Amino acid sequence: MTNTITCVKTPAFLSGISVLTTNHVVYTSDFKDPRIATYGSTSVMLQQAAERTKDQPGAFVASLIKQLIHIGTDLYTPCGIQIPGANLILSNTQVEKLTGYISAGDIFKVGTSAKLADLINLLISTLHMLMYGNLYSARTRKIVLYSNMIATGSNVIWVGSNMYAGNEDAIKQLDIGGLIVTVQRLIYDTEYIRRIKEEFVFGGFNKKIQGDGLEDISWD
Numbered sequence: 001m002t003n004t005i006t007c008v009k010t011p012a013f014l015s016g017i018s019v020l021t022t023n024h025v026v027y028t029s030d031f032k033d034p035r036i037a038t039y040g041s042t043s044v045m046l047q048q049a050a051e052r053t054k055d056q057p058g059a060f061v062a063s064l065i066k067q068l069i070h071i072g073t074d075l076y077t078p079c080g081i082q083i084p085g086a087n088l089i090l091s092n093t094q095v096e097k098l099t100g101y102i103s104a105g106d107i108f109k110v111g112t113s114a115k116l117a118d119l120i121n122l123l124i125s126t127l128h129m130l131m132y133g134n135l136y137s138a139r140t141r142k143i144v145l146y147s148n149m150i151a152t153g154s155n156v157i158w159v160g161s162n163m164y165a166g167n168e169d170a171i172k173q174l175d176i177g178g179l180i181v182t183v184q185r186l187i188y189d190t191e192y193i194r195r196i197k198e199e200f201v202f203g204g205f206n207k208k209i210q211g212d213g214l215e216d217i218s219w220d
Contacts, residue, residue, distance in 0.1 A: 075108065142193065
């Protein structure tokens with residue numbers, strides 16, 4: 001929107017401190033071969049962008065779409081995209097090394113995988129509850145928990161066996177998002193099932209003392 005580029009640099013006189021710098025971008029006469037030119041003002045750049053957005057909202061939308069496309073095409077390239085904000089803390093060399101191990105695409109992949117696992121769990125839970133009602137909520141959670149454990153366990157075993165066989169790239173196939181969801185459900189669902197069982201046992205015991213019958217419901 002403003003023919004500028006904002007980077008994070010560490011000036012020589014500020015060793016170890018990263019600052020934002022805005023530079024003008026120049027092109028050839030046919031608007032090709034973009035190059036970084038002289039320094040500009042970051043505050044003026046933001047002001048000009050805001051004014052253009054007010055006068056030409058379509059320009060902002062077009063710029064946003066182009067940036068999203070640019071990020072999307074680079075997200076899973078071999079070089080990857082660095083974690084946002086990493087260069088505010090680390091040096092360029094450190095950021096490059098970090099991106100080689102984990103990039104923004106990896107984090108996005110984990111988040112997407114976790115949300116997909118949550119969606120599948122929700123669908124299974126909804127279908128089971130529609131068939132059997134709220135009375136079997138503990139059993140529903142057991143089914144979802146066991147299915148998550150089987151899926152995650154299979155993935156871990158597959159990745160582990162391939163890495164043991166010498167395929168180190170197999171680690172990239174580890175479903176970290178699904179693993180996180182499984183651990184969360186293992187913690188919270190186990191506690192939920194324990195609490196429901198406890199309420200049922202003590203509630204049934206009170207009824208038995210009062211002379212009422214204790215309904216026999218299987219938890220398996």
